[in-house]
Amino acid sequence: xxxxxxxxxxxxxxxxNATSLLLIFITTAFLALFVLLPLAAVFAEAxxxxxxxxxxxxxxxYALAAIRLTxxxxxxxxxxxVVFGVMAAWCIAKFEFPGKNxxxxxxxxxxxxxxxxxxxxFVLAFGRQTALGGWLIEQDIKIIFAVPGIVxxxxxVTFPFVARELIxxxxxxxTLEEEAAVSLGAGGWSVFWKVTLPNIKWALLxxxxxxxxxxxxxxxxxxxxxxHIRGVTNTIPLHVETLYxxxxxxxxxxxxxxxxxxxxxxxxxxxxxxxxxxxxxKR
Amino acid sequence: MNKKFQMTTLILVxxxxxxxxxxxxxxxxxxDSAEGTPKVVKNVSLLNVSYDPTRELYVEFNDAFVxxxxxxxxVNVDVxxxxxxxxxxxxxxxxxxxxxxxxxxxxxxxxxxxEKAQLFPADWQKRLPDNSTPYTSTIVFLVRKGNPKKIAxxxxxxxxxxxxxxxxPKTSGGARWNYLAxxxxxxxxxxxxxxxxxxxxxxxxxxxxxxxxxxxxxxALFKNVPVLDTGARGSTMTFVQREIGDVLLAWENEAVLxxxxxxTEKFDIVVPPISILAEPPVTVVxxxxxxxxxxxxxxxxxxxxxSKEGQEIAxxxxxxxxDKEIAAKYAxxxxxxxxxxxxxxxxxxxxxxxLHFSDGGIFDQIYQPK
Numbered sequence: 001x002x003x004x005x006x007x008x009x010x011x012x013x014x015x016x017n018a019t020s021l022l023l024i025f026i027t028t029a030f031l032a033l034f035v036l037l038p039l040a041a042v043f044a045e046a047x048x049x050x051x052x053x054x055x056x057x058x059x060x061x062y063a064l065a066a067i068r069l070t071x072x073x074x075x076x077x078x079x080x081x082v083v084f085g086v087m088a089a090w091c092i093a094k095f096e097f098p099g100k101n102x103x104x105x106x107x108x109x110x111x112x113x114x115x116x117x118x119x120x121x122f123v124l125a126f127g128r129q130t131a132l133g134g135w136l137i138e139q140d141i142k143i144i145f146a147v148p149g150i151v152x153x154x155x156x157v158t159f160p161f162v163a164r165e166l167i168x169x170x171x172x173x174x175t176l177e178e179e180a181a182v183s184l185g186a187g188g189w190s191v192f193w194k195v196t197l198p199n200i201k202w203a204l205l206x207x208x209x210x211x212x213x214x215x216x217x218x219x220x221x222x223x224x225x226x227x228h229i230r231g232v233t234n235t236i237p238l239h240v241e242t243l244y245x246x247x248x249x250x251x252x253x254x255x256x257x258x259x260x261x262x263x264x265x266x267x268x269x270x271x272x273x274x275x276x277x278x279x280x281x282k283r
Numbered sequence: 284m285n286k287k288f289q290m291t292t293l294i295l296v297x298x299x300x301x302x303x304x305x306x307x308x309x310x311x312x313x314x315d316s317a318e319g320t321p322k323v324v325k326n327v328s329l330l331n332v333s334y335d336p337t338r339e340l341y342v343e344f345n346d347a348f349v350x351x352x353x354x355x356x357x358v359n360v361d362v363x364x365x366x367x368x369x370x371x372x373x374x375x376x377x378x379x380x381x382x383x384x385x386x387x388x389x390x391x392x393x394x395x396x397x398e399k400a401q402l403f404p405a406d407w408q409k410r411l412p413d414n415s416t417p418y419t420s421t422i423v424f425l426v427r428k429g430n431p432k433k434i435a436x437x438x439x440x441x442x443x444x445x446x447x448x449x450x451x452p453k454t455s456g457g458a459r460w461n462y463l464a465x466x467x468x469x470x471x472x473x474x475x476x477x478x479x480x481x482x483x484x485x486x487x488x489x490x491x492x493x494x495x496x497x498x499x500x501x502x503a504l505f506k507n508v509p510v511l512d513t514g515a516r517g518s519t520m521t522f523v524q525r526e527i528g529d530v531l532l533a534w535e536n537e538a539v540l541x542x543x544x545x546x547t548e549k550f551d552i553v554v555p556p557i558s559i560l561a562e563p564p565v566t567v568v569x570x571x572x573x574x575x576x577x578x579x580x581x582x583x584x585x586x587x588x589x590s591k592e593g594q595e596i597a598x599x600x601x602x603x604x605x606d607k608e609i610a611a612k613y614a615x616x617x618x619x620x621x622x623x624x625x626x627x628x629x630x631x632x633x634x635x636x637x638l639h640f641s642d643g644g645i646f647d648q649i650y651q652p653k
Contacts, residue, residue, distance in 0.1 A: 127378035128400055137379055140574070145380040227380040229330060229365045245366075245516045246338050247544045 042260050045253035057254035065231045066239035066255070069147065073235060074215040077154040081211055085162025086204065090196065092163075093170030094178065107163050110156055118156050119224025122149055145227035150235065153221040158211045165207035166200055173199055206273045213266040217259055327580050328361045332382035334369040334456050334563065335514035336537040340600040341386075347596060348587050352580065360580055368514035369456030376400065376568065383572045383581045386565040388456020388515075390414070391632035393566055403569040416562040417588035418602035421622055422457075422464045424553040425522065425531040425538040432529045436555050437468040440530065441503035448528035449508060450518040452640050456563070457515035459640060461532040464559035465504060466639075467628045469497040471557060478623055482630075502649045523550070534561070535617070536601035560622040 047054050057063060088107060092100060110118060126133040126143040136143060143149045177199070181191045197204075219237040226233040234242060236259055243252035333341060345362040352360050365372065365380065369388035376382050377400045387393055390408055397405045408415045426434055432445055440447050450458040471478050473493030480486040509527060512518040515537055522531035523541050530553075531538070538552050565585050572578040587593045594604040598613035629635035639645045 123378050129378065133379060142379070142381065144378065145375060227332075227365055227375050228367055229363050229380075232363055242366075245335075245520065 039260055039263075042253055042256050045249060046257040048253075049250050053250050054254045054257075057251040058258075060251070062231045062234065062242075063239060063251070063255055066234045066236050067258070069150070069234070070216050070236040072147070073151050073154050074212055076151050077158055077215045078208060078212050080155055081158055081162050082204070082208060084159070085207070085211075086166065086200075088163045089166035089170055089200075090192070093167055093173075094175050094196075104167075107160050109160075110158075111160050111164075115157055115218065115220030116224055119153050119221035122153055122156075122221075122225050144225045145229070145233060147233065149225035150222050150233060153225045154215050154218055157218050157221045158215045161211035161214065162204070162207040165203055165210070169200060169203045170196075202273055202277045206270060206277075209266050209269050209273070213262060216262055325358045326361065327358055327577055328363060329383045329577055329580050329584060330363045330365065330381060331384050331386055331584070332365045332372050332376055332380060333386040334372060334388040335366055335516040336457070336519075336534050336540070337386065337563075338364075338366050338516070339540060340536070340597065340602065343600070344588070344593060344596045347592055348584055351587060351592070352583060355583075358580070360584075362584070366516075368450065368454040368517075370454045371513060376402070381571050381575070382568050383575060383577045384565060384567050384584060386563065388561075388563045389459060389632060390562065390564050391459075391636045392456060393564060394633065396568070402571060403566060407566045408564060410566065411585060412589060413605050414562055415564040415566055416605070417565060417585075417593065418563070418597040418604055420535050420561045420563065420602055421558045421620060422460050422532060422555075422561065423535050423538050423558065424555060425519075425533050425541060426551050426553055427529065428549055428551055430551055430553060434530050434553055437465050437557075438472075440465070440507065440532075441500055443507075445507050445530065446509055446528040447504060447507045447530055447532065448518050448522045449511070449532040450515055451511035451513055452646050454513040455515055455518075457534050457537070457561075458511075458518075458532075459636075460534075460559055460561045462501065462639065462646065463625065463629060463635060464532075464555075465501060466497045467559055467623050468555070468557050469493065469500045470628065471623070473497070478628055481628055498645060498649060501645075505650045535603075539601040539616075554618045554620050557621045557623070560624045562625070 046057075058067075088103070091097070092104060123144055124130065126136060126149065128134055128137050133143070143152070177195050178191050181195045186194070216235075217237060218235075219241075222235055223238060223241075226235070226238055228234060228238060228242065230239075230242060236255060240252050240256045240259070243249075243255060331341065331345075341362075341364055345364070349360050349362065352358060365375070365382075367375075369392045372380075372385070372387060373392035373395050376385060376396050385393055385396065393407060394405070397403055397407055411417075424434055426432070432439075434440065434445070439445065449461045452458040452462050467478070470481060470490075470493045473496050474480045474486070474489060481490055510521060512521055515534060518531060519533060519537055519541050522528050523545050531541075533541070542550050542552065565588065567578065567581045567585060569578070572581045588597070589605070591606065591609065594606040594609040595612075598604045598609050598616060601616055603617055604610050604613065625632060625635060629638075637644070
């Protein structure tokens, strides 16, 4: 599709074609080498000893515990980020207030800092050596090296996904439709549900999918706060690392293929949604 | 349009939610296990925070202990494990990981927990026999098949063109044993083969000169180290899986395990003529165990390490057992090697750690990251 568009507009028809073909070839080769090949390798390694060994990897209490923990973490982190992300995007896109830029910067913070540092922040905040952490441990409330810490770290790392996706769209849409609704007597809630939300629903769904993929796949931040207790605080990515370190390659890659599969599902869903939004734009 | 949106959402929720429901459904085995036994089965969970290469040892040991304890007391124990570089694991316990017992690579890492978090008394090492060390080990070399670079002693590691793989002494216990073993070897050479001179004031000048030599030697050694992993297992992976390096400085048990996993046709073990007596100690974390009500189990767990059965499992995993009888039975597993102890040559872990591995210590002076 693209090369035709370029050649239609430009004069050098033949040269443009050759360059674009070359660029397409390089890009495809690059993607195949750095994306498709490793992905194929994951599945090849996972099935190296046959499908029986592959499925046996999941029939293990530690693998099941890791899957359960990952799903639980995503089930808490994603809805929370949806609620807060929509709220933040709504404030920023539809209202003017002092300190708005600071808020935007804060939302971007998790993107800007390394996940490992994000994890360390929670260790520094809730570790036994700090006043707060010491007190919490006295009360028998476990945050780090337990499930709450993993959920917190995941929320932190995935926080920008929803807000960042929605802000540009909502800014572009402006406040005209909302103003019209208000002038017709609609209250705040019904403006949000009947005007704002329908306008952003596809973008929202798109951000949820990305947010979910990252929440399930996060390694760095979670690794720092987890303590790597098998069957208790190992998420799927951490469990993969543990299996790999224990020379259980087939199991490691089988469980890793689960994450790769999630990635593929995310891609398909993303493509469908992009197609949807584009069709909507054309109307 | 709206309907389609709802459908898509529904499918997505179902796709994400389905595995969750499946994995949360209790398996039959869990519910049935209580059947048949008339008395109520008590369940206790125990967390053992350990260092990197003990993964396989504690899988087998935990199984044996659970059976043993069940028979003795009727209590069902669920032993949970966490593994990583020894220094890193100590840090986690200090920061709040709720370990009932710690089984780390060296005494200093446990000292630090006692000092910083005050979770057990500072003289913890006197509470169990043999310095609270149920098994010992030493440091050996793992080389590529046929030993193409002809590495035989610690002196060969500093030759130009040799790549040495060892973890980071700041985070790994094994790496600190590696470092100190190399240091001790140079001291012995420089002092005319007599390590006793280290503690003799008459030879203070000679010792000082020998230490300078050792420092030079380690500068050269670490120039040959292309990468420092955080734990022993990470380094093993670098050497055997990523095929980087000519020689891996490894725990004896870790080297043997690597050969068992990858086959004798790929690697050889070289035992240097002299090495260090590595003592990886164990202790109950009193405050955590008391809070969890697991002190009894935790103490029984560590005591079981010293039993014939526990010693035999350790020997099978190539940890040198303390028990004379078991040691004799498994003598074929372990090569004779001259061993010096940290107390004899370095005056104990506290001193060695401060001098060599603390911030600004000798290791910081000699190691320049590339």
